[in-house]
Amino acid sequence: MESFGKVQEESIQKIENLFHVVLPEDYTKFLLDFNGGVIFNTEPSEVYLKDIAQFINIDVLYGIDTGKSECDIEYWTDKYFDELLENTIIIGDSLQHGFIVMICAGENAGVYYYDDSYYFEESNDEGSVYWIAENFEEFWKMLKNYRN
Template sequence: MKLSLKTSAIKSFGKTDENDIKSLEKVLNIRFPNDYKDFLLKTNGGSILNDNTNEIVLKNIGKIINIDILYGVNTENSCFDIEYWTKKYIDDLFEKTVIIGDSLQNGFIVMICDGNNDGVYYYDDSYYFDESNDENNVYIISNNFTEFLDMIVKR
C-alpha cells in the first residue's frame, strides 16, 4: 500500500533511505509495515502542526491527545529519533513495539508490529489520564499507520 501524503501539516526532519530503515529494523528486531516505511521515506518524521488537526480522541476512554512529534531515523537531534526513545523505554514496552512519536500530554505514540496486536497506540507512561495506572496505560488509536495518519493529516 502506497501512502499519498499531503505533508503541509508535518515539518519534516529531513531524509532517510531504505538502508537506514532496514538497519533500524534489525537493531530493534522488528519489521515495520510498508505504509510506515513509506511515510519515513517521504518525511522521516517531523513536528506536527499544532492546531485542531493534531487532536485524536482515544475512543475507549473518551480523552483527547494532541500529536506533537513523529520520530524519524538518524535525525540531527537524537530526541527526535525512533531508536533513541525505543531503546530508552525498551524494558517498559510490549515485545515488537516501537515508539514512533509523542503527544503534548507527555505520552508516547507507539506501534505494535507483532502480527496479532498490530496498530498504533497511545502509551500514557506519565499517567496523565485518571484512567491510567500500572496495569492499564496503553490505548488503541488505530489498526494501522495509514488510518492513524488520516486522523492527523488532511490528504
Template sequence: MTIKLDKFGFANNGEILMLENEFEVVLPEDYKSFLLQENGGRNTAYRYKNLVRIPQVSEEINIDVMFGVSTNVKNGDIKQWTSEYQDDLFPNSIIIGDTIQHGFIVFWLSKDDNAGIYYYDDTYEFASSTDDMNTYFLANSFSEFLNMVEN
C-alpha cells in the first residue's frame, strides 16, 4: 500500500456490518481489512502527494481523506458523506474518500462489470467534466486502487 495517511484508528466487524446493512452493500475483504487496520485517515497538512493518475482524461488527483466507520472525526465518516450525496450516487455505492481537488472517491459495489473504484468530480474541476460525465473509473478493486497511489 503506497497511500500515506494519519489513520483514524480501528473499525470493528460490528461497525462494518452495520454500514453494509445500512447501504445494502457487501464490502470486499481487502477493503474490510483496511477499515479494521486503519479505519481511514487524513493527509494532515498535505504532507504526502497521494497522487492518482486518471489516464482517460490526462488528469491527476491527490487523496486528502479516506473515510472510516464511526470515526468520531469531523467530516471523516463514510456514513455522513454517503448519506449526504446518496441521490447523486450509483445504486450500491458508498463514498470512501475525498481529494484535495474536492472530488470524491466512490466504491461502486454492483455485482457486474461496472463494480470498482471511481472518482466523482462533483465540483467540475476537470475541463472534461459535465453534468452528463463527471465520474471516472479508477480501479477494479480496492487493492488495485491502493497500488495506483504514488508518493
C-alpha cells in the first residue's frame, strides 16, 4: 500500500469534531501510522462479504489532508453525510465502486461495505450495507492476511 504520508493528531480531532464521532483507537493508530493509502494492483485486496457470499477488492483507504480531495475522509463523508447513520464515517472504497464505512459507536459499531452503486444483485433500496468486521483492526488483519 502506498501511504498518503503523515497526519497530526490535531487533524484527526478536526475530523472527529466535524462529524461528531470518536474514532476508535485502532483506527486512530492506523491513521497516525499510514494516513490511509492506495492498494497496489499487484497486492491482494480481497475482503469477503459473508452476508452475500461475495468478495470486494479494496482500492483506497482514505486519509486526512492527503492533497487529493477524492482520497480524503472529509470529502466523502461530507458528500454522503445525509445518507449515513449517526457515528459513521467513510474510510475507503472498492474497485466495485462501493464504500468502506465505519460506524464508530453503538450496538452496530464496526466496519461495513456500502454498495451505493448496487453492484451486487442482492443490493437494492431496502438494503445495500454489508458487515465486514467488528473493528478496524480485524478488517486490517483481513487485508494483511490476503497480502501475506
